[in-house]
Amino acid sequence: MTSFIKPRISRKSAPKNKIGLTRQDYDGTMSTLCAGCGHDSVTAALARAFFELSIKPHKVAKISGIGCSSKTTSYLLKEAHGANTVHGRMPSFATGAMAANTSLTYFGVSGDGDSLSIGIGQMIHAMRRNANMLYVLENNGVYGLTKGQFSASADIGSVAKKGTVNDQPPIDPCALGLSVGASFIARSFSGDREQLVKLIRAGLMHKGFALIDVISPCVSFNDHKGSTKSYEHTYKYYSKLVHADYIPPAEEIKAAYDVGESMPIVLHDGGEIILRKLDPSYDPSDRSSAFSKITNNNTKEIATGLIYINKNLSDMAEQNNLQERPLNQIPYKELNPGLDNLKEIQKSFR
Amino acid sequence: MTDNQSIKINDFVIKIGTVNGTGSASANELLMKAIFRMGVPVVGKNIFPSNIQGLPTWYEIRVTGEGHAGRSGDVNIMVSMNPESYERDLDSISIGGILIYDSTWPRPHFMNRADITVIGIPLSSLCNAEFEVARSRILMKNMAYVGAVAAIIGLDMSIIYNLINETFEKKRKLIPANIKAVGLGFNYIEENKLNNKKFLVKSLDRTSNKIMIDGNTAAGLGAVYAGATFGSWYPITPSTSLMDSFSKYCNLYRKHPKTNENLYCIIQAEDELSAAGMAMGAAWNGARAFTPTSGAGISLMSEFIGFAYYAEVGLVYFDIQRVGPSTGMPTRTQQCDINITAYASHGDTKHIVLYPADPGECFTMAAQAFDLAERFQTPVFFLSDLDIGMNDWMVDDLEWNENYEPDRGKIMTSKQLADIEEYSRYLDIDGDYIPYRTLPGTDPKGAYFLRGSGHNKYGKYTEISSEYKEVVDRLLLKWKSAAPFTPQPIISKSLKKTNYAVVAIGSSDGAVREACINLEKQGIYIDYMRIRSFPFADSVEDFIIDHDFVFIIEQNRDAQLMNLLLTETNAPREKLVSIKYYAGQPLDYKFVHDALFKEIMANQKNKKTA
Known part of the structure; x- marks a missing residue:
């Protein structure tokens, strides 16, 4: 995690977003991950999405746990505060941070070890609370930093680099999210930047907990023959269910979708998440059919895209009756009940 | 029976043994408050089981005209309402004491102790004759023994009636029954001339400007006055009532006057690991944050505590100690977390710990804890215990300095950032070992990456020995430098x-x-x-x-x-x-x-x- 400064090459012709920033303004420090690591593509997709949405980098808080995936928050948005917390505990830290200031954009990056083993409890409860954040789970089925042990997302029959075969069933974060009531669940692949960027845009703008499970192959320990999280395997069985993107309020919806297949979801800011069904029989607002689709054991198909969305759940801030003004900006005089009330309170203690 | 004993005035202990879950707590509290309102100092101790209903529980009221704050070790009047604890109760009575029991079912063997006076009152049969409903028969029996004790120790009955009126202000129809029940016990003692006048309460004027309050209520209130806005917790005896108190007073005094929105946030976490993480996240993001727990919770929180120490995030951990190790005895008291709070977490870690001695100090030290945490950007432990936290203590009226302003420590603003070349999170600019923090969302120039991994004074990742050492050496000096700012001995x-x-x-x-x-x-x-x-x-x-x-x-x-x-x-x-x-x-x-x-x-x- 050495913080190498990323060389900055400015091109005058680089396109600018609505707030006058270029894509490079969304970079962070140089990645120290292995060459070809799926996580670097996810980092790039995240930076791209923030750039396209014209979000001020310093109005973002980036939070992670421990592991290869959790290092990546350093590799983008250098002008945003970041917290690289403890293993599996990103959700609780992010939850508290959100409570203190609901006006920032929060995203967490985690991995399959961080989320599905040591931190599974925290991830589940952050989903239950519908904390308003994007949660990117960079899923490679393997522990990278400790050199190649299976993680809880490894498929039955997947072969480790040293030849061991996994015989325990995988935990699917999307199925988990469906069962505990997450309000936005998507799956993507680090090798499909176009789909991923759009899902991230939609996830960032969704009010509530947005989980994106990103298959992100580990080139060093899990990209060989027999692995079910390799680039080759993922490309082979990759299938798209529902395409999703966020369209800001003012922007005209340019993409011409067939009426029967597109499904606009209007958000609180007036923007829309536009869904385009690639499988006409699939309804991403139907929780049970979503569950049955992704847990179908008869196919090796990796269903990607927006799996489920429910925009009607109250988020953590609403559940806690919080104001728009952040807690960390309320002056003390409004927090102090005052001397008269202290006297009044003490009447009950006599 | 021994009658050749002098009368004890305002200096004796009443102990009441009941079955938990039978509603005796409010009756006992009423008895204690009546004495307090006669101007006589009291000490109350609730000795209760880790159980909801059916096990023996005791309440001890020490009447202490001289105003002592602890227990005496004596039991002078034992009100024994629980057959299961009869033997223990009988043994616990000091020589010359009185045993009161429900003689609906007579126990002649109590007379084996010749050095005490035994008073049998048929409380159950008296209450069964007066009250219809089974639950009210149980509850009224409690009020009946209050009446009996009141007669024996000479309480001012008008004070008892006032207290009943206040207690049931919102359920007024319950008042007559309660007054009648008190009368049953009182009259039985009077009519049968059972009052041997050995232990008496005589009015004094030693409780004015005093209150009866438990430490958790006081600490929760202290957190409200300190301006804490975020609390996360996982329920655990004996700390639960601290968050109950914070929640209660926030609900009363921390609402937006127009919109009724909350000017605070309380999250019940899934466990203490998460509670610690939430409080730290909120503190990092600029809220005054805390988490209340007990020793078992500190064990679970230790990972985050070390992170907060090393990354320099200031928040308050309230540890209401109970008996350990492991689950221990959750409803009993000890000072067994002195070590763990001093050094919680792996690696070289040292913390600031405050040791309040009573609810009065709980109120003031709660606020001090927040000031110290933010000033020194480090975890601060508030080390109370079950005795302080859950028992009612008589303390001076709580006072608050009108001019108090929270000490938020060194927070670099956008304006200050504009004046410097480059911001670094852990630089000791002022030579007082305390660096400047910035709050997320305020300024692009102030961004830094919080990490529990090795970092240098600029906040960057490091594995270079000298850079690592420079930071942890400063942390030790920072911790030492806090001593004069903490409550002095x-x-x-x-x-x-x-x-x-x-x-x-x-x-x-x-x-x-x-x-x-x-x-x-x-x-x-x-x-x-x-x-x-x-x-x-x-x-x-x-x-x-x-x-x-x-x-x-x-x-x-x-x-x-x-x-x-x-x-x-x-x-x-x-x-x-x-x-x-x-x-x-x-x-x-x-x-x-x-x-x-x-x-x-x-x-x-x-x-x-x-």
């Missing part, structure tokens, strides 16, 4: 110069002070220092060195306070004598007195023979 000198001294913390205070007063009456003079914080002030070491025999009194098995003093000061080992009580009940002065007396006698004998 309170030293009580005896009337004469002495080589003997006592050192204690927290809830031992009342018992220790009373023991010293009693020893002084016997011509034994002892100086007393109550330590109120860690890191220890210099005066702690000086006090120990100034005496030849220093008794360290504490409520744990392993002499944690003594060992902390040996580790963290230059106190000579040979001067220190450990006195420990760790059986889980609130400390009584007789235990302290007897232990000190024994040690001092042995020491004086040694001196003579030497």
Whole structure:
């Protein structure tokens, strides 16, 4: 995690977003991950999405746990505060941070070890609370930093680099999210930047907990023959269910979708998440059919895209009756009940 | 029966043994408040099981005209309402005491103790005759024994009636039944002339400007006044009522006047790991944040505590100690987390710890804890215990400084950032070991990456030895530099110069002070220092060195306070004598007195023979 400064090459012709920033303004420090690591593509997709949405980098808080995936928050948005917390505990830290200031954009990056083993409890409860954040789970089925042990997302029959075969069933974060009531669940692949960027845009703008499970192959320990999280395997069985993107309020919806297949979801800011069904029989607002689709054991198909969305759940801030003004900006005089009330309170203690 | 005993006025203990879940708590509280309202100081101790219904539970009310703060160790009037604990109750009564029991089912063998007076009152049959519903028969029996005790100790009945009226202000239809029940017990004593007038309450004027409050209520209220806006928690006895208090007063006084939105946020977490993470996240993001728990919770939180220490995020952990190890005895009290709070988490970690001694200090120290946490950007522990936290103590009225402003420590604003070339999170610019923090979302120039991994003073990742060492060395100096800002020890000198001294913390205070007063009456003079914080002030070491025999009194098995003093000061080992009580009940002065007396006698004998 050495913080190498990323060389900055400015091109005058680089396109600018609505707030006058270029894509490079969304970079962070140089990645120290292995060459070809799926996580670097996810980092790039995240930076791209923030750039396209014209979000001020310093109005973002980036939070992670421990592991290869959790290092990546350093590799983008250098002008945003970041917290690289403890293993599996990103959700609780992010939850508290959100409570203190609901006006920032929060995203967490985690991995399959961080989320599905040591931190599974925290991830589940952050989903239950519908904390308003994007949660990117960079899923490679393997522990990278400790050199190649299976993680809880490894498929039955997947072969480790040293030849061991996994015989325990995988935990699917999307199925988990469906069962505990997450309000936005998507799956993507680090090798499909176009789909991923759009899902991230939609996830960032969704009010509530947005989980994106990103298959992100580990080139060093899990990209060989027999692995079910390799680039080759993922490309082979990759299938798209529902395409999703966020369209800001003012922007005209340019993409011409067939009426029967597109499904606009209007958000609180007036923007829309536009869904385009690639499988006409699939309804991403139907929780049970979503569950049955992704847990179908008869196919090796990796269903990607927006799996489920429910925009009607109250988020953590609403559940806690919080104001728009952040807690960390309320002056003390409004927090102090005052001397008269202290006297009044003490009447009950006599 | 012995009648040749003098009358005790305003100096005796009433103990009530009941079955938990039968509603006796409010009756006992009413009895205690009635005495308090007669201007007579009281000490209340609830000795309850880790259970909801069916097990023995006791409530002890010490009537102490002189205003002592601890238990006496005596039981003078035992109200025994639970057949299961009859034998234990009978054994616990001091010579010359009174046993009151429900004689609906007579127990002639109680008469085997000739040194006490036994008063049987057919409480169940009296209540069964008056009340129809089964539940109210149980509840009214409690009020009936209140009436009986009131008659025996001569309480002002108008005060009792007022209290009943206040208690049921919102359920007024319950008032007549309660008054009738009190009358049943009262009249039975009067009509049968059972009052032997051995123990009496006589009105005084020693409770004005005093309140009866438990430490958790006071600490929760302290957090409200301190301006805490975020609390996360996982329910655990005996700390739960602290968050209940914070929640109650926030609900009353922390709502937006127009929109009724909350100016606070409380999240019940899935476990203590998460509670610690949430509080830290909120603190990092600029909220005054805390989490209340007990020792078992501190064990779980330790990972985050080390992170907060190393990454320099200031927040408050309230540890309401209960008996350990492991699940231990969740409803009993101890001072067993002195070690863990001083050094919680792996690696080299040292924390600021405050040791309140009563609910009054819980209120003020709660606020101090937040100021210290934010000023020094580090975890601060508020180390209370079940005795302080859950029992009602008589303390001075709570006072708050009108001009108080929270000490938020060094937070660099956008304006300040504009004036500097580059911001670095851990640079000691002012030479006071405290760096400047920035809040997320305020300025692009202020961004930094919070990490628990090795970092240098600029906040960047490092594995370079000298860079690592520079930061952790500063952390140690920062921690030491906090000592003068924490509550200083309170030293009580005896009337004469002495080589003997006592050192204690927290809830031992009342018992220790009373023991010293009693020893002084016997011509034994002892100086007393109550330590109120860690890191220890210099005066702690000086006090120990100034005496030849220093008794360290504490409520744990392993002499944690003594060992902390040996580790963290230059106190000579040979001067220190450990006195420990760790059986889980609130400390009584007789235990302290007897232990000190024994040690001092042995020491004086040694001196003579030497």
